[in-house]
Amino acid sequence: MESLADRQREVKEKVAKDAIYEAALEVISRNKGENCTMHEIAEAAGIATGTLYNYFKNKEGLLYYVHRRLLKTILKKMREISEQKAPAPERLSNLTQRVFRFGEQHHVVFDLAERFKIDDLILTEEKMEEISQATNCIKNVLDEGVEHGVFRQIDTAATAKAFFLAMIGAIHLRKYIGEFDSLKNSEELLSSFRDHLGMEDS
Numbered sequence: 001m002e003s004l005a006d007r008q009r010e011v012k013e014k015v016a017k018d019a020i021y022e023a024a025l026e027v028i029s030r031n032k033g034e035n036c037t038m039h040e041i042a043e044a045a046g047i048a049t050g051t052l053y054n055y056f057k058n059k060e061g062l063l064y065y066v067h068r069r070l071l072k073t074i075l076k077k078m079r080e081i082s083e084q085k086a087p088a089p090e091r092l093s094n095l096t097q098r099v100f101r102f103g104e105q106h107h108v109v110f111d112l113a114e115r116f117k118i119d120d121l122i123l124t125e126e127k128m129e130e131i132s133q134a135t136n137c138i139k140n141v142l143d144e145g146v147e148h149g150v151f152r153q154i155d156t157a158a159t160a161k162a163f164f165l166a167m168i169g170a171i172h173l174r175k176y177i178g179e180f181d182s183l184k185n186s187e188e189l190l191s192s193f194r195d196h197l198g199m200e201d202s
Contacts, residue, residue, distance in 0.1 A: 017055060017065075019045040024066045025109065033112040038062070060116050067113045068122075074102045075133050082137040088145030089199060095141065096167060096189055100182035103171040111175065135160045145197070152198030163193060 023045035027036050038059060042052040056062040081095045103110070113119070119127075139160035145151035170189055174180050190199075 013055070016045075016047065016051070019047065020052060020055065020062070021066060021069055024062060025106070028066075028109050028112060029106075033108045033115075036112075060118075063109075063113055063116050064118050064121055066109060067118045070106055070109060071130060074099065075130060075137075077102070078134060078137040082140045088141050088148065088150050091141045092138070092145070093186065093190060095137065096186040097182055099167055100171065100174075100180075100185045100189075103174070104180035104182050107171075107175050107180070131164070135164045138163050142197075150199070154196065154198075159193075159196065163189075166192070 020041065023041050024036075027041050027044050031040075036059070038052055038056075039049045041062070042049040045052070052062075056065065077098055078095055081091055081098060084091055084094075086094070135157075139156050142151060142154070142156040142160055146153060146156060167189060170185055174185060193199075
């Protein structure tokens with residue numbers, strides 16, 4: 001059985017990591033990914049620099065944690081949207097906008113993660129599982145749309161994969177050219193799939 005001391009230690013660690021996570025996002029975004037120090041992040045989190053190093057040995061370890069937590073956050077949001085009671089076209093639009101908005105909001109963090117080659121630290125199996133979770137969220141919406149006749153009969157698995165890849169590609173393109181407009185970007189993507197899905201013009 002877990003002791004009270006162990007439970008208190010877990011709670012303390014969770015509170016500390018929550019504060020560190022929020023502080024890291026704030027500092028990285030504010031500094032546009034440049035010259036972010038562990039000291040600055042610790043200060044923003046309201047903890048001593050030594051305490052930060054107790055949890056993360058270096059900036060790379062901290063960035064890995066932030067990157068992984070961000071991905072879990074957007075996957076959770078995608079699942080929530082896919083399970084809403086709204087009509088399938090509305091959910092697909094909401095999901096797409098949310099992903100584009102997330103990419104816009106945190107693109108500096110993902111740029112920094114690329115520079116530190118954080119993706120190389122993630123197991124291929126983990127990456128594939130996350131891609132599967134994301135595409136399944138889209139597939140669930142498409143399945144229901146087909147079932148209710150608002151989308152035409154399509155291969156929902158293949159379409160979900162194509163839609164996800166197009167969405168990620170569009171986000172990378174927007175990062176490259178430095179132009180973000182989550183509503184416009186999502187509408188453009190949906191428009192490119194409109195004929196395939198058999199959606200009526202809005």
